[in-house]
Amino acid sequence: MKQFKAKIISNKKIAPGHYILSFKAPKTAKNTKPGQFFNIRVSQTYEPFLRRPFSAHKIARNKIEILYKVVGKATEILSMKKKGDILDVLGPLGNGFDLETGVSSVFLVAGGHGVAPLYALAEQIIRGKSRALIFIGGKTKKHIVSDKELKELGAKVYISTEDGSKGYKGLITDLVIRHCKAASRLAMTTIYACGPKPMLKEVAKLARRYKMPCRVSLEEYMACGIGTCLGCAVKTRTGFKLVCKDGPVFDSREIIWT
Amino acid sequence: MDLKIKIGKLKLENPVILASGTAGFGKEMKDFIDINKLGAIVTKTITLNKRKGNPPPRVIETPGGLLNSIGLDNGGLKDFMFEKISFLENLKIPVIVSIAGDTIDEFVELARELSKARCIRAIEINLSCPNIRHKNTKFPLLAQDRRAVEKIISRLRKTTTNTLIAKLSPNVADIKEIAKAAEHAGADAISLINTYPGMLVDINTMKPKLGGVTGGLSGPSVKPLALKCVRDAYNAVNIPVIGMGGIMDARDAVEFFICGASAIQIGTANFVNPGVSLEILEGIKEYLKKKKIKAIKNLIGKLKI
Ligand SMILES: Cc1cc2nc3c(=O)[nH]c(=O)nc-3n(C[C@H](O)[C@H](O)[C@H](O)COP(=O)(O)OP(=O)(O)OC[C@H]3O[C@@H](n4cnc5c(N)ncnc54)[C@H](O)[C@@H]3O)c2cc1C
Ligand SMILES: Cc1cc2nc3c(=O)[nH]c(=O)nc-3n(C[C@H](O)[C@H](O)[C@H](O)COP(=O)(O)O)c2cc1C
Ligand code: FES
Numbered sequence: 296m297k298q299f300k301a302k303i304i305s306n307k308k309i310a311p312g313h314y315i316l317s318f319k320a321p322k323t324a325k326n327t328k329p330g331q332f333f334n335i336r337v338s339q340t341y342e343p344f345l346r347r348p349f350s351a352h353k354i355a356r357n358k359i360e361i362l363y364k365v366v367g368k369a370t371e372i373l374s375m376k377k378k379g380d381i382l383d384v385l386g387p388l389g390n391g392f393d394l395e396t397g398v399s400s401v402f403l404v405a406g407g408h409g410v411a412p413l414y415a416l417a418e419q420i421i422r423g424k425s426r427a428l429i430f431i432g433g434k435t436k437k438h439i440v441s442d443k444e445l446k447e448l449g450a451k452v453y454i455s456t457e458d459g460s461k462g463y464k465g466l467i468t469d470l471v472i473r474h475c476k477a478a479s480r481l482a483m484t485t486i487y488a489c490g491p492k493p494m495l496k497e498v499a500k501l502a503r504r505y506k507m508p509c510r511v512s513l514e515e516y517m518a519c520g521i522g523t524c525l526g527c528a529v530k531t532r533t534g535f536k537l538v539c540k541d542g543p544v545f546d547s548r549e550i551i552w553t
Numbered sequence: 554m555d556l557k558i559k560i561g562k563l564k565l566e567n568p569v570i571l572a573s574g575t576a577g578f579g580k581e582m583k584d585f586i587d588i589n590k591l592g593a594i595v596t597k598t599i600t601l602n603k604r605k606g607n608p609p610p611r612v613i614e615t616p617g618g619l620l621n622s623i624g625l626d627n628g629g630l631k632d633f634m635f636e637k638i639s640f641l642e643n644l645k646i647p648v649i650v651s652i653a654g655d656t657i658d659e660f661v662e663l664a665r666e667l668s669k670a671r672c673i674r675a676i677e678i679n680l681s682c683p684n685i686r687h688k689n690t691k692f693p694l695l696a697q698d699r700r701a702v703e704k705i706i707s708r709l710r711k712t713t714t715n716t717l718i719a720k721l722s723p724n725v726a727d728i729k730e731i732a733k734a735a736e737h738a739g740a741d742a743i744s745l746i747n748t749y750p751g752m753l754v755d756i757n758t759m760k761p762k763l764g765g766v767t768g769g770l771s772g773p774s775v776k777p778l779a780l781k782c783v784r785d786a787y788n789a790v791n792i793p794v795i796g797m798g799g800i801m802d803a804r805d806a807v808e809f810f811i812c813g814a815s816a817i818q819i820g821t822a823n824f825v826n827p828g829v830s831l832e833i834l835e836g837i838k839e840y841l842k843k844k845k846i847k848a849i850k851n852l853i854g855k856l857k858i
Binding site: 296297298336341342343344345346383515516517521523524525527534535540 | 574575576577581582584585586597605606608609610611612613614615616617618619621623626772773801821823824825826827828
């Protein structure tokens with residue numbers, strides 16, 4: 296059964312408004328792929344009413360970590376959870392990233408806390424001896440997280456902020472384009488991206504321009520997370536698809552960006 | 554303890570049913586609950602032809618509830634008969650297929666084709682989806698039009714020997730009148746409530762929060778409304794009433810039985826906790842034991858006034 300009670304191992308603030316929560320998942324962790332997510336009930340009351348989806352950030356042998364940003368009720372409540380508290384979790388859910396074989400290097404593009412699922416992917420890529428270049432963009436330096444950890448992992452990290460408070464001043468896609476121009480054999484490079492829709496739309500455009508395969512991880516409001524409510528629909532070239540079941544990872548060419 | 558219940562020709566081992574649109578076609582639930590322990594399952598509403606559904610966002614949380622505008626997104630009858638049915642065929646519990654048509658003829662064709670499938674012995678007629686428009690009535694909902702309800706059900710009664718359940722809307726002037734019309738036309742049971750129409754607005758963008766502009770409200774906030782409808786319908790007809798609307802736990806469920814429900818459906822609660830229906834079933838058993846009530850039948854309609 297994919298519903299379980301998970302004991303919280305730790306819940307640490309890693310930057311203003313950003314937390315990493317680690318929970319025990321001995322049976323689940325080994326079946327979890329980067330890009331998959333968990334639908335978590337943060338309160339036994341009806342406030343907030345629904346579960347909230349969070350991507351696997353780190354997948355260890357016996358535990359899962361999620362990285363989240365406090366943006367509203369549920370994430371606020373989550374940020375107050377303590378070691379030993381119990382979470383009601385559904386998962387792993389969704390398709391996850393599929394690593395293509397034969398790629399020599401991979402571009403990972405994150406907008407703010409969109410870096411959450413890309414860390415687990417970077418870990419897998421580096422373990423597989425491919426090169427991972429990760430691009431993290433944010434409004435200000437406060438919105439950039441996980442960069443140090445990714446460096447330690449052995450990924451090449453590039454940062455941009457809109458106000459120039461860290462890294463390159465401007466949009467992250469500008470940085471990615473520079474590397475696209477520089478890199479030869481782009482056909483061997485796949486892009487994986489996660490972040491706000493406007494950013495993903497730009498990434499999809501540049502992938503098309505440079506003829507690079509590109510996968511994006513999408514977000515949509517969810518009620519169930521398991522494919523029963525049909526609430527999390529996104530428009531694709533072959534009709535509506537479900538972010539929770541057919542995604543959250545899609546081929547960028549499939550999506551009709553609005 | 555006797556939990557058995559009869560709805561038309563259907564014999565249910567217990568009165569807990571998964572509601573239409575909240576448990577997919579069963580298969581989606583299989584990693585989360587042992588469906589065979591429940592009384593029955595109602596499928597997502599199917600239509601004759603594929604429907605792509607409404608634009609996102611399709612669901613949004615409300616205080617104590619959920620607003621949805623799915624728009625009956627489904628693959629149509631063929632997709633059901635060729636794809637979805639295979640999982641349902643292997644279930645040990647009764648499968649109730651929910652149907653909706655744009656016209657009476659579509660309802661009839663759906664019922665005729667479904668009657669050919671051996672595993673299907675009951676049809677829930679969705680007369681009350683707030684997210685689509687119908688051609689047979691001037692009213693926003695079929696379930697608001699007594700004549701349309703009568704016409705559709707009597708045609709279906711001639712089409713199939715399957716158990717027919719009429720799913721009604723709470724958004725009517727007099728639920729008793731509609732329930733009676735369904736009974737007279739030949740329905741074996743009534744189920745209610747479907748969602749109540751509603752909307753929400755984002756004050757920053759001044760846009761509706763749902764892609765479909767308006768949607769249907771469900772969950773705890775509609776429970777009092779649903780209980781009143783169930784009681785009114787129970788008092789008006791002699792066929793079983795299947796109650797739903799905001800049932801989150803066994804206590805909610807017991808309220809529905811007391812108001813006259815012969816069985817209950819669990820909807821939105823499945824989203825919050827996909828295992829909840831079995832917990833509710835256990836809770837109902839505990840309640841009956843505590844109250845020394847030997848059969849669920851003896852609880853139905855026992856409201857003391
Ligand atoms: C598959 C998936 C994986 C996710 N992974 C992560 C993750 O790893 N880390 C992380 O921090 N967040 C992640 N999210 C987003 C996270 O689920 C939301 O931030 C969370 O639900 C907000 O809950 P809340 O009650 O705190 O905020 P709310 O009070 O519900 O909302 C706060 C604000 O965020 C907006 N919002 C909330 N949810 C969504 C949504 N799904 N789509 C668009 N806007 C939304 C609301 O409109 C509102 O403006 C993921 C979402 C999905 C769908
Ligand atoms: C997301 C969603 C989809 C639904 N889809 C259908 C449907 O296809 N057909 C139908 O008859 N009712 C549908 N319903 C209504 C439910 O079956 C039920 O009547 C209603 O939600 C009230 O019960 P609840 O408060 O327990 O959810 C849907 C409800 C929700 C929340
Ligand atoms: S969230 Fe319910 S179908 Fe995706």
